[in-house]
Amino acid sequence: MSSNNLALEAISFLLIFILVVFLAYYVTLFLNKKAFNVYKGENFDIVDHLTLGKDKNLYIIKVCNEYMLFSVTNDSIVYIKTLKENDIKIKDKSFSFKQSLNISLNNLKKLSIKNLGDNEHDKDKKN
Numbered sequence: 001m002s003s004n005n006l007a008l009e010a011i012s013f014l015l016i017f018i019l020v021v022f023l024a025y026y027v028t029l030f031l032n033k034k035a036f037n038v039y040k041g042e043n044f045d046i047v048d049h050l051t052l053g054k055d056k057n058l059y060i061i062k063v064c065n066e067y068m069l070f071s072v073t074n075d076s077i078v079y080i081k082t083l084k085e086n087d088i089k090i091k092d093k094s095f096s097f098k099q100s101l102n103i104s105l106n107n108l109k110k111l112s113i114k115n116l117g118d119n120e121h122d123k124d125k126k127n
Contacts, residue, residue, distance in 0.1 A: 047090060060088065 047060040047067065055074045060067055060083065067083040 047088065 043064050045062040047062050049060070050058045052058060057072045058080075059070045059072055061070060062068075065085075067085060067088055069080040069083055071078040071080055
């Protein structure tokens with residue numbers, strides 16, 4: 001096998017890998033949008049939720065122009081109170097690819113530091 005064929009094969013594997021990563025990203029993005037649309041209707045929207053424990057959640061739901069707080073367990077759904085619109089902070093649910101990539105890289109870096117410890121390159125950046 002010549003070096004030209006080896007280089008061509010390496011480049012083709014790299015291009016296929018990049019294509020698979022981008023396809024996985026866009027399929028995940030598409031499925032994520034579909035999942036969010038399940039919880040969104042014409043007049044209803046789950047604005048935020050907080051998991052308090054196994055099968056115990058708090059939900060802020062927008063119904064028409066009112067925001068309501070609900071407690072949800074396996075056995076019950078309990079209305080707690082109506083919230084004022086100026087008390088609610090709504091996160092922007094749209095992420096760019098760059099934001100998602102930065103979040104993933106930071107999480108990967110934290111995991112590697114946790115599992116492998118600091119390396120010389122990271123120590124230089126801190127000083």
